[in-house]
Every structure is written in C-alpha cells, then in structure tokens.
Amino acid sequence: MDDMNATTKAGIVPWHVGGREIALPLICAPMAGGPTTPALVSAIGAAGGLGMLAAGYLSADAFEPLVAEVAATGVVCGVNLFLPGRIATDEELSAVRAYRKTLTPLADEFGVGFGEPAYFDEDIDAKIGMLAAYRPAVVSTTFGDPGAALIARIHAEVGADVAVTVTSVEEAVVAVAGGADLLVAQGIEAGGHRGIWTDDATDPQGGPGLSTLELVAAIRAAVQVPIIAAGGLADGAGIAAVRSAGAVAAQLGTAFLCCDEAGTSALQRAELIDGERRRRASSEADAGTLVTRAFSGRPARSLRNALGERHREDAPAVYPYVHYLTKPLRGAATAAGDADAVNLWAGTGWASVRTGSAADIVGVLRTELEAAVRR
Numbered sequence: 001m002d003d004m005n006a007t008t009k010a011g012i013v014p015w016h017v018g019g020r021e022i023a024l025p026l027i028c029a030p031m032a033g034g035p036t037t038p039a040l041v042s043a044i045g046a047a048g049g050l051g052m053l054a055a056g057y058l059s060a061d062a063f064e065p066l067v068a069e070v071a072a073t074g075v076v077c078g079v080n081l082f083l084p085g086r087i088a089t090d091e092e093l094s095a096v097r098a099y100r101k102t103l104t105p106l107a108d109e110f111g112v113g114f115g116e117p118a119y120f121d122e123d124i125d126a127k128i129g130m131l132a133a134y135r136p137a138v139v140s141t142t143f144g145d146p147g148a149a150l151i152a153r154i155h156a157e158v159g160a161d162v163a164v165t166v167t168s169v170e171e172a173v174v175a176v177a178g179g180a181d182l183l184v185a186q187g188i189e190a191g192g193h194r195g196i197w198t199d200d201a202t203d204p205q206g207g208p209g210l211s212t213l214e215l216v217a218a219i220r221a222a223v224q225v226p227i228i229a230a231g232g233l234a235d236g237a238g239i240a241a242v243r244s245a246g247a248v249a250a251q252l253g254t255a256f257l258c259c260d261e262a263g264t265s266a267l268q269r270a271e272l273i274d275g276e277r278r279r280r281a282s283s284e285a286d287a288g289t290l291v292t293r294a295f296s297g298r299p300a301r302s303l304r305n306a307l308g309e310r311h312r313e314d315a316p317a318v319y320p321y322v323h324y325l326t327k328p329l330r331g332a333a334t335a336a337g338d339a340d341a342v343n344l345w346a347g348t349g350w351a352s353v354r355t356g357s358a359a360d361i362v363g364v365l366r367t368e369l370e371a372a373v374r375r
C-alpha cells in the first residue's frame with residue numbers, strides 16, 4: 001500500500017493549500033461565463049470544500065466585487081485566471097471571417113448580428129494587482145504556461161499558491177519547472193474548455209485525450225507536487241478513485257451546475273436535468289457530450305447539440321475571437337430557449353447532476369466518499 005492509499009483508508013483527512021486547511025478533498029471548479037457566483041464559492045467553503053472564483057472574460061474592475069463578496073464572508077477560497085492567448089494572424093482572421101459567413105443564415109434566423117472578433121489580454125496584470133488585497137489561498141491558471149515570472153509574481157504579490165492546469169505529462173513537467181505549487185490535471189472527460197497549452201488546429205479533439213485517472217497516475221509518476229484531479233467526477237466513488245490514484249483533491253464542475261447557488265442558465269439546467277432525449281441520441285463513448293470548437297474557437301466539452309456537432313471539424317482554432325464572434329448568437333439562442341445553438345458546457349458525468357443547495361450536494365458527496373473509503 002502506498003502513502004496515499006494509507007491516508008485514504010484512514011478516512012477523510014484535511015489537506016492544505018496556501019497555508020490554509022481544507023476539510024474535504026473537494027473543489028468546486030471555477031466556471032466562468034455565469035455558473036460561478038460568490039454565493040456558490042462561499043457555500044462550498046462553508047461546507048468544508050474549496051470554492052474557486054472564475055475571472056475568465058472579466059476585467060479586473062468587474063471581477064473585484066465578486067472577490068470582495070466572498071472575502072466578506074471570511075471563507076477560504078481560490079481564484080482562477082484564464083491566461084491570454086496570442087493575437088491572431090491574418091490567415092486566422094480570414095478563417096474567422098469565413099466562419100462568420102457560414103454562420104450567417106443561423107444568425108439571420110435569430111435576427112442577430114455578430115460580435116467583433118477580438119483579442120483580450122484577460123487584464124491579467126490588473127487582476128493580480130487587485131488580488132494582493134484579498135489574499136486567496138490559491139490562484140489557478142488555465143489555457144497555457146504561466147511561466148516562471150508570472151508564478152513568482154503571484155507568490156510575491158498575492159501570497160497564494162499557484163495551481164497550473166495541465167492535460168499532459170509534458171505540460172506538467174514544464175509547469176513544475178516554472179514553480180507551480182500544485183497541478184490541476186484535467187482529463188478528457190472534463191466539461192468546458194480543454195486546458196491544453198497549445199491548440200493544434202488539425203486536432204478537433206483538443207490534445208492528447210488522457211482520461212482523468214490515467215493523467216493523474218502519469219503525472220504522479222513524473223513530478224512531486226500535489227495534484228488536483230478534474231474531469232467527469234460525479235460522485236464520492238469518483239473522488240475516492242482519484243485520491244487512490246494519487247490526487248490530493250478532486251475538482252468538480254458539472255456536478256454543481258444545477259445547484260441553487262450556481263448562475264447556470266435556465267436553458268442549460270433544463271438540458272442537464274432532462275437527460276432522456278440526449279441519452280437516446282448519444283453513443284456510449286462520450287455519453288451525450290462532445291468536444292467542439294464551434295462556439296469559442298477552442299476545444300470544449302458541451303452537451304451534444306446541432307451547432308456543436310456541425311462545426312466540430314471546421315470551426316477555426318482562433319480563441320477568443322470566435323467566442324466574441326458567436327456571443328450575440330448564443331445569447332439570442334439562450335433567450336429563445338433553443339439549446340441547439342448554445343454552448344452547454346458539461347463533462348461526461350452530466351447525467352448524474354444533482355439539484356439542491358451546494359451544501360446538500362457537498363453533504364451527499366461526503367457521505368459517498370466516506371462509504372467509498374471504508375470499502
């Protein structure tokens with residue numbers, strides 16, 4: 001029996017991040033674009049897990065009130081940053097224009113235009129400056145290599161541990177060499193954007209595609225830092241499994257999408273809860289979801305729908321330009337209750353989604369985890 005199994009068999013033991021103690025090996029994933037709210041993050045922290053605020057798409061000024069709201073509760077939390085990509089080349093911009101043409105009949109159906117395809121630097125500098133006043137326990141990053149300088153800056157100014165999202169052993173090794181304190185190992189089952197560092201336009205799947213369990217085991221064999229496992233985890237048995245594979249905690253996103261405190265749209269909640277239709281239409285392999293660039297220009301796992309499927313192969317790999325391009329279309333489809341033209345980010349465990357308060361869901365996961373570790 002290795003060390004981690006010994007710990008697991010002893011029951012649920014607290015773990016530490018950024019010098020704070022977290023009672024449960026459970027993180028509620030940052031979910032930018034609506035689902036993450038300060039109420040969700042605070043409720044998770046109060047229930048013994050770790051909530052993560054999502055800074056993606058927001059300016060530092062828009063993000064600060066959300067951080068302040070959680071800080072006012074005194075609950076320990078983390079913050080997630082999208083790392084900015086790069087400015088598109090002329091060739092990529094012309095691919096975005098061609099994609100716009102392809103989508104025009106659909107936009108006409110909804111009576112909307114397109115957003116301005118644009119680069120966004122994610123206001124990273126200002127966000128880090130702002131976070132210094134709030135001292136979150138951990139800052140996680142996704143969509144790339146933060147690099148040693150940015151990690152050192154977060155350590156020095158924010159005083160937080162840095163968790164870097166990785167999808168392969170190669171990325172893990174570079175992240176640790178750059179000073180990452182923890183890794184978020186994101187498996188192919190995960191809902192939302194793939195955290196791949198480089199998006200190969202010829203690969204619609206979004207990278208190597210290791211399962212969460214495979215990835216945790218492979219990374220554990222390669223580096224020494226604590227690992228947070230993310231992707232397709234829907235119950236206490238799943239959390240126990242990644243703990244046994246060597247992860248210190250599990251990060252669950254989809255499992256919290258339908259809880260009371262989440263800001264998930266009514267349309268997405270209905271699509272997640274009314275699973276029958278999709279289960280009938282799905283192949284067993286991906287259980288009603290698919291990885292597609294159709295909505296944002298970066299591979300992301302969504303509930304399977306018409307737009308995601310239609311442009312799975314041909315949507316340009318030009319994030320976040322495509323995200324901004326399709327924003328009005330997605331907004332109009334959401335308002336019209338048309339689930340076929342909206343990104344419905346969800347992991348492969350979506351059919352087990354629960355309703356109720358975040359504390360209720362954490363309570364159920366805890367009971368299941370306790371039962372799994374006793375077994």
Ligand SMILES: Cc1cc2nc3c(=O)[nH]c(=O)nc-3n(C[C@H](O)[C@H](O)[C@H](O)COP(=O)(O)O)c2cc1C
Nearest residue numbers: 029031032142190191192230231232253254345347
């Ligand atoms: C709706 C949604 C939004 C997400 N937004 C973010 C985000 O802002 N930042 C991030 O690092 N990961 C984001 N993710 C990915 C999660 O961090 C995590 O990898 C994923 O939720 C784990 O898979 P699961 O959904 O099957 O639990 C998002 C996932 C979902 C479902």
